[in-house]
């Protein structure tokens with residue numbers, strides 16, 4: 001009936017509306033404060049629905065759907081008539097995915113409609129991985145939140161543009177590039193973790209996915225991302241934390257269990273708030289906690305967040321993409337341990 005319903009998916013919470021109702025979809029943009037030119041993902045619950053949303057299903061699309069759906073992969077294809085133009089931001093392509101979360105599936109089936117849904121956060125904020133994150137951002141602006149507990153994966157779906165040749169990963173996410181290339185071996189990825197800081201022939205990337213320009217996954221505090229050898233990062237983070245704390249600023253650390261263990265010795269002042277980001281040996285644990293730890297540090301009113309870097313293999317690429325974009329250029333090269 002034209003209302004907005006936030007619901008859990010296996011990646012993050014989405015803010016859903018009837019994808020065929022332009023007024024309902026327009027309300028998503030209002031509720032989030034989302035720029036009008038940033039198109040939405042259409043969520044479906046079975047393969048027959050794909051035919052109703054896109055104009056042409058390529059061989060790659062069938063193969064990807066068979067391999068990864070339901071699951072955290074979004075594909076971009078030419079749009080079919082009947083999808084509200086607000087969904088595609090007036091463009092001739094549409095992003096589609098079939099989420100694997102049982103509550104998302106049940107909602108789409110009960111509605112009997114394709115559901116347009118961005119992440120259910122205020123535009124620019126970290127995506128919500130729990131119902132209370134949605135509540136914090138959108139209470140009073142939307143009709144309903146379906147609470148299905150914490151989202152499992154914690155970072156958004158991988159967005160793959162199948163209308164470009166070779167296919168282009170516009171956003172790394174829950175399905176890794178390594179996994180994708182088993183089905184589409186020639187898939188390209190934007191350099192520098194898909195941050196839009198592209199060079200040469202990759203320069204078209206940001207224009208292709210408007211989301212690359214707009215969203216920053218930003219905590220309210222200034223996030224600084226440390227790079228270089230891990231031991232050097234631990235040292236640099238510890239000494240920066242000391243300096244900031246001594247200067248009277250409220251500092252938060254977004255760091256792995258390994259860093260927490262090691263940095264104790266390096267002498268981090270106990271006024272510094274430490275949020276455990278997960279384990280360096282299981283980047284899925286970092287992905288699932290990433291946005292929640294950013295929101296937790298914000299709730300502690302820290303002014304500065306110091307974060308470490310991770311390997312870009314597997315889901316690590318999605319983690320680093322979100323961290324680089326949260327840092328918005330505040331990168332610190334710690335070099336080698338000194």
Ligand code: TXA
Pocket residue numbers: 009011012013014015038039040041072074076088091093094095099117118119120155156157158159170171208209210211212
């Ligand atoms: O995991 C997810 O994908 C979550 C859950 C709710 O499904 N949704 C999500 O939606 O992250 P959103 O709107 O926050 O991100 C969608 C991304 C944006 O970067 C947007 O620009 C891009 O997909 N996108 C959507 N339609 C597109 C299109 N037709 N062409 C290029 N990029 C598109």
Ligand code: MG
Pocket residue numbers: 118119127215
């Ligand atoms: Mg989003």
